[in-house]
Amino acid sequence: MTAPAAPPTLYSVRPEWADVTPVVQYEKANPLAPIVYTEEYKDATDYLRAVVKSGEKSERVLKLTEHVIRLNPAHYSAWWQYRYETVVALSWPLDVEMTLMDELADKYLKTYQVWHHRRLILLLPGAGAGRAAQELTYIANMLQTDEKNYHTWAHRQWLLAFHNDDALWAGELDFVDTMLNRDLRNNSAWHHRFFVVFQSGVRAGEEDRQRIIHRELMCVCHVKQHISLAPNNASAWNYLRGVLEFNKLPLSNVATFVKPYTVPLPDGAKDVVDLENPPPGQGAELPCVAAIEFLADVYEEEGGESTHMAVELWKSLGDEHDTIRKKYWEYRILQARSV
Amino acid sequence: MRPTPVDAFPTATSASQAETEKVLIDHIPGDPTKTPPTLQKNAHMQFLIRNIVQGFPARYTSQDASQPWLMYWTLQAFSVLQVGLDPGNKRKAIDTIMACQHPDGGFGGGPKQAPHLLPTYAAVCALAVVGKPGEGDGWDDIDRKKMYKFFLSLKQPDGSFLVAHHSEVDVRGIYCLLVTATLLDIITPELVEGTAAFIASCQTYEGGFSSASQPYYSPSSPPTLLESPRPPLGEAHGGYTFCSLASWVMLQPFLASTSSLTRPQINKKSLLRWLVQMQGSQAELGGFKGRTNKLVDGCYSWWVGGSFGLLESLGINHAVLGAASSEKHTQAGTESAWDDVDDSLLNRKALQEYILYAGQHPAGGLRDKPPKSADSYHTLYCLAGLSSAQHRVFPSPIRRKEVLDAWRAPNSSDTSDEVRKRVFAEALSYTEEEGTETIVGGASNRVNATHPVFNLTVTHTEAIMSHFYGQVVPPRVFKGATATQS
Numbered sequence: 001m002t003a004p005a006a007p008p009t010l011y012s013v014r015p016e017w018a019d020v021t022p023v024v025q026y027e028k029a030n031p032l033a034p035i036v037y038t039e040e041y042k043d044a045t046d047y048l049r050a051v052v053k054s055g056e057k058s059e060r061v062l063k064l065t066e067h068v069i070r071l072n073p074a075h076y077s078a079w080w081q082y083r084y085e086t087v088v089a090l091s092w093p094l095d096v097e098m099t100l101m102d103e104l105a106d107k108y109l110k111t112y113q114v115w116h117h118r119r120l121i122l123l124l125p126g127a128g129a130g131r132a133a134q135e136l137t138y139i140a141n142m143l144q145t146d147e148k149n150y151h152t153w154a155h156r157q158w159l160l161a162f163h164n165d166d167a168l169w170a171g172e173l174d175f176v177d178t179m180l181n182r183d184l185r186n187n188s189a190w191h192h193r194f195f196v197v198f199q200s201g202v203r204a205g206e207e208d209r210q211r212i213i214h215r216e217l218m219c220v221c222h223v224k225q226h227i228s229l230a231p232n233n234a235s236a237w238n239y240l241r242g243v244l245e246f247n248k249l250p251l252s253n254v255a256t257f258v259k260p261y262t263v264p265l266p267d268g269a270k271d272v273v274d275l276e277n278p279p280p281g282q283g284a285e286l287p288c289v290a291a292i293e294f295l296a297d298v299y300e301e302e303g304g305e306s307t308h309m310a311v312e313l314w315k316s317l318g319d320e321h322d323t324i325r326k327k328y329w330e331y332r333i334l335q336a337r338s339v
Numbered sequence: 340m341r342p343t344p345v346d347a348f349p350t351a352t353s354a355s356q357a358e359t360e361k362v363l364i365d366h367i368p369g370d371p372t373k374t375p376p377t378l379q380k381n382a383h384m385q386f387l388i389r390n391i392v393q394g395f396p397a398r399y400t401s402q403d404a405s406q407p408w409l410m411y412w413t414l415q416a417f418s419v420l421q422v423g424l425d426p427g428n429k430r431k432a433i434d435t436i437m438a439c440q441h442p443d444g445g446f447g448g449g450p451k452q453a454p455h456l457l458p459t460y461a462a463v464c465a466l467a468v469v470g471k472p473g474e475g476d477g478w479d480d481i482d483r484k485k486m487y488k489f490f491l492s493l494k495q496p497d498g499s500f501l502v503a504h505h506s507e508v509d510v511r512g513i514y515c516l517l518v519t520a521t522l523l524d525i526i527t528p529e530l531v532e533g534t535a536a537f538i539a540s541c542q543t544y545e546g547g548f549s550s551a552s553q554p555y556y557s558p559s560s561p562p563t564l565l566e567s568p569r570p571p572l573g574e575a576h577g578g579y580t581f582c583s584l585a586s587w588v589m590l591q592p593f594l595a596s597t598s599s600l601t602r603p604q605i606n607k608k609s610l611l612r613w614l615v616q617m618q619g620s621q622a623e624l625g626g627f628k629g630r631t632n633k634l635v636d637g638c639y640s641w642w643v644g645g646s647f648g649l650l651e652s653l654g655i656n657h658a659v660l661g662a663a664s665s666e667k668h669t670q671a672g673t674e675s676a677w678d679d680v681d682d683s684l685l686n687r688k689a690l691q692e693y694i695l696y697a698g699q700h701p702a703g704g705l706r707d708k709p710p711k712s713a714d715s716y717h718t719l720y721c722l723a724g725l726s727s728a729q730h731r732v733f734p735s736p737i738r739r740k741e742v743l744d745a746w747r748a749p750n751s752s753d754t755s756d757e758v759r760k761r762v763f764a765e766a767l768s769y770t771e772e773e774g775t776e777t778i779v780g781g782a783s784n785r786v787n788a789t790h791p792v793f794n795l796t797v798t799h800t801e802a803i804m805s806h807f808y809g810q811v812v813p814p815r816v817f818k819g820a821t822a823t824q825s
Contacts, residue, residue: 023451036393077452150550161555161570190574198544230348238631323621325686328611
């Protein structure tokens with residue numbers, strides 16, 4: 001065990017800050033529902049308010065903003081109104097700033113301010129073009145410890161879309177595979193795949209869209225294989241729907257694949273191996289709610305005589321398999337009948 | 340109670356899911372018919388009062404840049420609990436909030452902090468609860484001219500807004516800006532040009548909305564925004580979905596005059612599907628989660644549960660589908676005919692059970708889930724979610740007409756009057772439908788209804804908007820015994 005660090009000397013007693021008059025937060029005393037700050041935080045923010053007021057931009061201001069940020073990483077004014085503007089005004093070395101950011105991002109992963117500040121620094125002229133590739137690696141490392149961090153994923157997507165450089169895009173599908181191999185229920189990774197394959201324009205080597213759609217449904221990292229491994233995975237089903245809807249393909253394209261997932265698991269393994277339609281694995285807990293829903297949508301899409309088959313499936317969801325959403329399944333029935 | 344299937348393929352997600360379900364199931368009482376769940380109103384009130392009187396403990400330092408939020412969460416939680424502040428504390432609340440107004444317009448996260456859209460929403464909504472007209476009483480101390488300039492200074496070429504200077508774009512900021520501008524009568528076609536299309540671009544393949552989207556521009560000079568690609572940044576998320584959907588509703592008066600060819604569209608069917616899929620199973624006590632394959636959390640009772648209250652504004656309504664009931668909407672005075680119809684698309688009963696069984700901290704205040712501690716944020720959004728599960732507040736055509744009929748045009752020949760009028764009437768058309776309360780645990784658990792767009796009571800919304808629009812709205816006709824006004 002290490003001894004607890006001694007509390008830092010307050011700015012109010014530091015000779016090098018003697019030229020600054022601290023500015024209190026509330027001039028009128030007695031706010032309602034005040035936060036009971038520590039002495040250290042109150043003192044540091046009194047001096048932050050003072051430098052904001054005076055407009056001082058100096059190295060000691062960088063130290064002060066870092067101090068406030070460490071005490072409260074959500075203090076957006078300390079970040080951008082002040083730290084960022086000072087970095088720019090001093091032409092502060094960006095690699096020094098990024099090294100600090102690496103440490104802070106590691107500590108305050110959940111705070112989106114740390115990610116946005118990285119973005120601002122990366123956008124500065126001196127950041128260097130090679131920096132983006134390094135950033136992708138950094139983000140990948142951060143996602144190993146916090147696999148679903150919203151801001152981290154959004155930052156990665158921004159970086160890719162903003163630079164829109166084939167060299168950066170090139171490794172993304174492999175990266176998604178790594179993440180899905182760790183946890184095939186990670187919806188952030190599925191979303192990232194959709195972002196890369198469909199929503200950000202067409203990558204080099206992916207101009208043949210028919211092939212890409214087939215790959216997404218079918219090939220190595222394909223969604224059907226993932227459903228077969230763990231059928232009750234809403235992320236995979238949403239991806240499957242997404243691929244079809246985005247490409248304006250009827251859901252019935254995969255009806256053959258879906259059907260075995262809507263009924264109890266048969267005894268014994270199937271002899272015929274159908275690569276296009278991987279069957280549920282032996283551990284599958286069937287019938288799978290998402291599959292029943294999907295098949296009902298296939299029938300609804302067909303219309304006519306098929307509608308009553310959709311209605312039967314919705315009834316089974318509302319009455320038996322997914323009773324929490326009974327009202328919604330009833331709504332679907334009403335809606336299909338009103339067409 | 341069937342646990343979420345693991346398919347003999349455990350991963351980190353299924354492990355934390357199973358762990359959570361185990362904790363939640365322990366919170367179901369043995370026989371709920373004998374001891375119906377109770378909303379511990381008094382304990383929650385004490386929790387809120389303690390924060391106000393003693394101040395927030397030092398761990399709330401992380402909220403130092405969200406001080407107007409602490410105020411709004413607390414004051415609106417009081418409103419939902421049917422409690423008003425005494426004049427002395429109201430006075431202090433107004434002074435505290437006004438100290439956060441920035442000299443250049445907008446409100447900051449605390450006194451002398453940079454102005455930011457999120458605390459601006461919180462400050463204005465808190466003032467809607469405790470303020471009133473007159474100098475020093477809040478409402479007339481808001482510098483609306485500077486606020487409008489501040490808003491415009493954040494506008495981006497893709498129709499979005501930065502949340503503050505040097506800050507990021509996200510749909511929470513847009514929601515906060517639109518609410519503020521709507522309440523204060525500073526919303527204009529100029530301000531919201533392109534914003535609806537930006538919102539639409541944030542809808543993901545799952546049906547919910549993401550934090551933002553990335554614009555691409557043509558290489559031409561001047562560059563023009565490309566319609567595609569316009570990829571969403573981040574996956575579909577409960578908080579962003581509520582903000583997007585409520586923004587979409589607030590923008591409708593500005594889209595009415597655009598041609599149907601250029602009018603931005605959202606996919607309502609996939610949106611509805613995503614919303615209902617966010618409700619957890621019985622093993623999760625029917626609470627809501629914020630993303631696919633994530634855990635339920637009490638705050639999504641409002642962000643997702645509350646989103647259902649906005650669907651009717653998009654024309655999605657259960658009862659309207661029945662041939663007989665579709666008539667009801669067009670006929671005056673038939674609202675009581677809804678009495679025995681629970682036309683909600685979410686499971687209102689299960690959501691209430693989640694909040695009552697798992698959302699309440701035994702020592703007062705509400706929370707994400709057990710065994711977490713309570714905080715102001717979860718206290719409000721659990722209560723607001725409970726409110727939306729108890730009441731049906733809907734845009735009433737009858738009320739809209741009353742408001743429109745009472746509209747007084749300004750003396751000057753103002754061409755923008757038509758859209759102002761529409762904004763005003765739409766916002767104030769929301770009405771609680773009487774006789775459709777679904778209150779788990781009995782009438783003593785009843786909380787106040789809250790406006791699905793603003794998360795203020797209808798009474799507070801009406802008062803502040805009438806003031807800024809210079810209108811007198813006709814009194815509401817209450818039929819039931821619950822029609823007491825605060």
